Amino acid sequence: MKKLLNAPSDIVVESLRGLGLAHPELRVDLNHRIVYRSDAPVPGKVALIxxxxxGHEPLHGGFVGPGMLDAAVAGEVFTSPVPDQIVEATKNVDSGAGVVHIVKNYTGDVMNFEMAAEIAAAETGVEVVAVVTDDxxxxQDSLYTAGRRGVGVTVLAxxxxxxxxxxxxxxxxxxxxVRKVNENGRSMGVALTSCTVPAAGKPTFDLPGTDMEIGIGIHGxxxxxxxxxxxxxxxxxxxxEPILADLDFTGGDGVIAFVNGLGASPLLELYLMYGEVAAVLEKAGVRVARSLVGPYITSLDMAGCSLTLLKVDDELVRLWDAPVRTPGLRWGV
Structure with a gap:
């Protein structure tokens, strides 16, 4: 294993420290492993956590800032944050307007965010609504989930x-x-290699050089x-094809087409893939209204990509185009 690190046990905290130094517009709590937008809580605004x-960076800490998240909570590599962390973030971003939790459908995440919402409500009276992504x-079920996994649509949501x-x-x-985005979004991924969790020091699974895994999850x-x-x-x-078989994306105002890199595939390949995806969509009668290409929800050093399609209307396009200023996503400002 060759990685840029000091000790595997310190990689999360040291990465968050670097994120805070690189982006002083953020406020990073290293003790609780929480990234905040510096002006949180924003008076009168619903907060988003x-x-x-x-291991999925820039998800989620890289998406904290105006136009996106108010806070992001980081667990260990491929491990859910614990309820105490989520409670701390929830209390610190609430301005009295309530807090929305966006939770990927993984058993640990769902359970810990649910516990945290109950604790925060009991201790401070903050109103929390949680929405689970499962695109x-x-x-249908995997090693980490009951039901479909939450993946690329989480970024769009x-x-x-x-x-x-x-x-x-x-x-x-x-x-x-959030519910509207989740209901109208679908994703599918492919892995060309495994990933290596720093604490393990070896590939998560064996994938021969001549093969690829269709439908891979972001934890391998x-x-x-x-x-x-x-x-x-x-x-x-x-x-x-499996995305179009699951939901009709033809007609209407088109789609946001999101080609996402899993960590090790360069933009040279991702843009090539977007070109091929666009050709398949055009042949199927699916119009692309907006696009996003790049490594936004990764799986450490896994090679490969995922595709997310989101069926949009005027409202979703308008909100997508609105200004955003975060380390991982920035336009209109």
């Missing part, structure tokens, strides 16, 4: 709901936007099937 295991069409919160929508209005969970490595044009079809 997400979080999960580390992965690859498998954090951006769109963040814009809604900054625009002054109330608690239920912001939560409804198995997908639908293992097949021989194929050209990008064929991989694009393998990603698009």
């Amino acid at each position: 997400s979080g999960g295991g580390s 992965d069409v690859a498998v 954090e951006k769109i709901a963040g814009a809604a919160a900054d625009a002054g929508r109330d608690l239920n209005g912001v939560a409804d936007i 969970e198995p997908g639908r099937r293992r097949v021989p490595l194929a050209p990008a044009k064929e991989i694009a079809e393998m990603l698009v």
Whole structure:
């Protein structure tokens, strides 16, 4: 294993320390492993929190700031944050307008965010609404979940709901936007290599150099099937077809097409993949209204990519286009 680290046990805290130094517009609590936007709590605004295991950067800490999250809570690598961390973040961002938790559908995340919401309400009276993302069409249940996994749509939900919160929508209005994004988004991924958890020091699973895993999870969970490595044009079809089979994306105002890198695939390859995905979508009669390409929800050093499609209307496009200023996503400012 070759990684830029000191000790595997310190990698999360030391990474958060570096994030805070690189982005002084953020406030980083290293004790609780929480990243805050520096002006939180924002008076009168519904606060937005997400979080999960580390190793998926820039998710979630890289998406804290105006137009997106008010705070992000970091667990150990591929491990959910504990309730005490989430309670601390919830209390510190609430301005009296309530807090929305965006929770990826992994058993530990769902359980710990649920416990934290109950504790925060009992201790401080803060009103919390949690919305779970479950957009992965690859498998119904996995090693980490009951039901579908929460993956790429989480990034889109954090951006769109963040814009809604900054625009002054109330608690239920912001939560409804997260639900709308989740209900209209679907994802599928492919891995070309495994990833290596620093504490383990070896690949999470064995994937021969001649094979790829279709439908992989962001923690290395198995997908639908293992097949021989194929050209990008064929991989694009393998990603698009199961998504279109699960939800009708034709007609209406089009889609946001999000080609996401899993950590080790360079932009040279990701843009090539976007071109192939766009061709498949055009042939299927799906119009792309907006696009996003890059490593936004990663899996440490895994090579491969995922595709997320979000069916949009005027409201979602308007919120997507709204200004955002975070380390990982920035436009309009």
